[in-house]
C-alpha cells in the first residue's frame with residue numbers, strides 16, 4: 001500500500017444486498033457490482049472475493065493497485081476485531097470475521113465500519129456533510145441507523161463499537177423493540193416500525209401508511225405523527241448530547257418524505273434554549289445508496305500513507 005494507490009474497493013453489506021465498487025480518492029465509483037446477501041458467511045466471503053477480482057479485471061488493474069478494502073456492514077459489528085454480531089439482519093454470520101477472512105484471501109488491508117458510520121464518512125467525503133463537523137446523520141430505512149462525527153472521526157464507544165442511536169428511548173410506553181426495551185426511536189419511526197403500527201389497521205406497508213396519511217386517513221396520520229414526534233424527541237437528545245453543526249437525514253423513507261422529518265428535527269432545534277440553535281442546519285443526504293460504498297472505500301485511503 002502506498003500513496004500511489006488511487007483506488008480502493010468499497011463493500012456495503014446489508015441484510016438483502018451486498019454492493020461492491022472500485023472507488024477513486026475523490027469518492028467517484030468507477031465500477032460496481034451487487035448481489036443478494038448470502039445467508040451463509042463463508043459463501044458470502046467467497047462471493048465478495050471473486051467480485052473484487054472481477055471488478056479489478058474489468059478495470060484492467062492488478063490487486064496491488066488497491067490501497068485496501070473498506071467494508072460498511074449492518075451492525076452490530078466490531079471494527080477492531082472484524083467480527084459480525086448481527087442476529088437480526090445477518091443471521092448465520094454470527095461470529096464471522098470479515099477483516100480476517102477477506103484479508104487472508106486478497107492479501108490487502110481490510111477496514112470495517114458499521115454501515116451507518118460508513119454512510120456518514122461517504123457524505124463527509126463527497127456529500128452533505130462535506131465541510132461540516134461535528135455532524136449527526138440519521139438513516140431511515142427498514143431500521144434506523146445513526147452516526148456521529150467529530151473532528152473527522154466517527155464517534156466510537158466502548159470496545160471501538162458503534163452507539164445504537166436507533167434505540168434511544170423516545171416514548172415512556174411504546175411498542176416493544178427487539179433490543180428488549182419498549183418505545184425505542186427505531187421501533188416507532190423506522191419503516192418496519194411504521195409498517196407494524198399500520199398492520200393493526202390492515203395497512204399493507206409503510207408506504208401505504210404515508211400515502212393514506214397524506215390523503216387524510218386519521219389512523220394513518222396518527223402513526224406518521226407519532227413517527228415524527230419520535231424523531232423530534234431523538235433529535236432533541238442528539239442535539240444536546242453532540243451539538244452537531246448539521247443533522248443529515250438519509251435512507252429510503254427520507255427520499256420521499258425529507259421535508260416531514262426535517263421539519264420535526266427543526267422543531268426541536270428551534271425549541272432549544274441552551275445551544276447556539278441558529279448555527280445548526282438540517283440537510284438531506286445526497287449520495288443515496290452510494291454513501292455506504294463510498295464511505296467504506298474511503299477507509300482504505302484514510303490509513304494509506
Ligand SMILES: [Zn+2]
Pocket residue numbers: 166167177178179180181184186187
Ligand atoms: Zn430498541
